[in-house]
Amino acid sequence: MAKIEVGTKVPDFSLPATDAETFTLKGAAGKALVIYFYPKDMTSGCTRESQDFRDLHAAFTKAGVRIVGISRDSLASHEKFKSKEQLPFALLSDADEQVCKLFDVIREKSLYGRKYLGIDRSTFLIDKRGVLRQEWRKVKVPGHAAEVLEAARAL
Numbered sequence: 001m002a003k004i005e006v007g008t009k010v011p012d013f014s015l016p017a018t019d020a021e022t023f024t025l026k027g028a029a030g031k032a033l034v035i036y037f038y039p040k041d042m043t044s045g046c047t048r049e050s051q052d053f054r055d056l057h058a059a060f061t062k063a064g065v066r067i068v069g070i071s072r073d074s075l076a077s078h079e080k081f082k083s084k085e086q087l088p089f090a091l092l093s094d095a096d097e098q099v100c101k102l103f104d105v106i107r108e109k110s111l112y113g114r115k116y117l118g119i120d121r122s123t124f125l126i127d128k129r130g131v132l133r134q135e136w137r138k139v140k141v142p143g144h145a146a147e148v149l150e151a152a153r154a155l
Helices: 044-055 057-062 075-085 098-102 144-153
Strands: 014-017 021-024 032-037 065-071 090-093 106-111 114-119 122-126 132-136
Touching: 021 090, 032 044, 032 144, 044 057, 044 065, 044 075, 044 144, 057 065, 057 144, 075 090, 122 144, 132 144
Parallel strands: 032 065, 065 090
Antiparallel strands: 014 021, 014 090, 032 122, 106 114, 122 132
16 A cells, blocks of 8 residues: 555555454545554553544544544553543544554654664644544644644634
8 A cells, every 4th residue: 555645535444443343434424534553552642642532532523523543552552542441532543553554654763772663752633524634643732732732713
């Protein structure tokens, strides 16, 4: 599957989601969509980012925008994280990295001198017709969700 670029239509994909549903991009058509990729459930930066999207969820909904979060964690891990943080949106499990690769968010990282492949914190804004309108890569969490909301309102 080719990587997508701003201004192009995002190919349909399907991933297992919390709340016993399967998320498909086609099923989300008709509303703008924010997809945020994050490295791992229950970690400090990912928790803060998810809380920020949670806290702005009503404003995103009012703007006609749906939010989903994606990581490689299992659905069981996602369910615990969603419940603990009271997230009002679905978390999608991309254990085989199919969608992570589509959005080109897998990067070599280093922790304590050990190199590994992980998700680079990134966010994508897709319009109601399925076209990628904006992307944020190497996201710094403070103020990020509010910046995405402003971009979404401008669609």
